[in-house]
Amino acid sequence: MKTRKFGLAAAVSVTAALGTVVPSGPAAGAQSALRIYRGTATVVVDVYDYCGGPLWGEHRFVGTSRYKAAAKFVTGPRKSAAGRVERNPFYWEFYVGDIGALGSFQFGSAHVVTASARDLGGNVRDPKLLLGYWVTSRSGTSWSGKLVDSHRAEGATFNHFYGEKTIVPCRDLGTSRFLYAVNAGATVSGRVSSGSAAFTIRGSTYGDNYRFRITFNG
Template sequence: MTKRLITLGTLIALSLVTALVAPASAAHASSANVYRGRATVTLESYDYCGSGGGRRLTGRTSYRAAAQFSTGPRKTYGGYVERNPFTWLFYVGNIGATGSFQVGSAAVAKPPGVLLNYWTSSYSSGRFTGRLVASHSDKATTYNTFFGQQDLIPCRSGLGTIPMTYALQAGTRISGTIGSGGAHLTMTGGTNEGFYAFRVVFSA
């Protein structure tokens, strides 16, 4: 299991072509802005193969990957506006590859045609904080995800693994600063199923 986790450190860097522009205020941040940098991920993996089917730690690893944090106008649909100072996206690694993260504040799902708020966040005087309040996995519209690995057969790690997408758990948090000097953010949390816990430190 530990050997499998070490492979998470071999992520392919993201190829980003958008220019870096740092928002100085929430009003400025409502326009399209992108911070490009690097993220250090500290990851713990768990399974439920302990005594009596209990949850147990199976490994720890850390790795660095290309990452970006972007902002834009708040999403709107059907007269509703997302409950954030601006819409934002946070990508770590090559999305879809093992060890990558895809995070976003809100989305419009079509069909059925509804504005989905995933995060509540605030921004003031360069300070940014946010909390994941809903995964919307019940609507099959999960966006905030971690791309990991799962045992091909539960509790039989020696038989190989398969890629698996995990929804981030409500209560995951992000905080830090956004300003003319760059972006410095930390995201901590876990996945819905409890198979992973993480800390992501981003700097741009």
């Protein structure tokens, strides 16, 4: 994947996102089979840091990176656990570029993790926990929605951007690759059918170091 320089970015801590779930039940038109859509993502990333102002510390625009990368969109049956199901017409994941490489993204609608088999009161409970990140809806082939929550204290992020942070803030002493969580409020809008998918995701990362737009056709 070819990228332009992302510029300087302040270091931030990245943890988890916990979305909204609803009691499980039959879903009209729910998808029952795994589908994979491969295509190209066109990406625009605006870069910011906190090195503005006479004494630094002010949020400022640094520059814009534009690039294209191979991308993969995967859909399947909705995730469920402990009697609850994600609030999406289908489970989905979306990957841009080589995950872990600078400029790559990964997104996911929900995730099932294993927690304690007892709650804080010592009562027995199902150890499986459903973490819902996105809430989306579909009408015909039109599909849209939002990343609804980002509880970083959960320590289970899945929606990520691989950017940079400066080794020493506001000093030109080099950068290192860094994993940024995507903020709640990111949106997706487009269309998904049995044979193709085309949509745009817009959002920002925790700490507001990056604001991005990704357009996918597959």
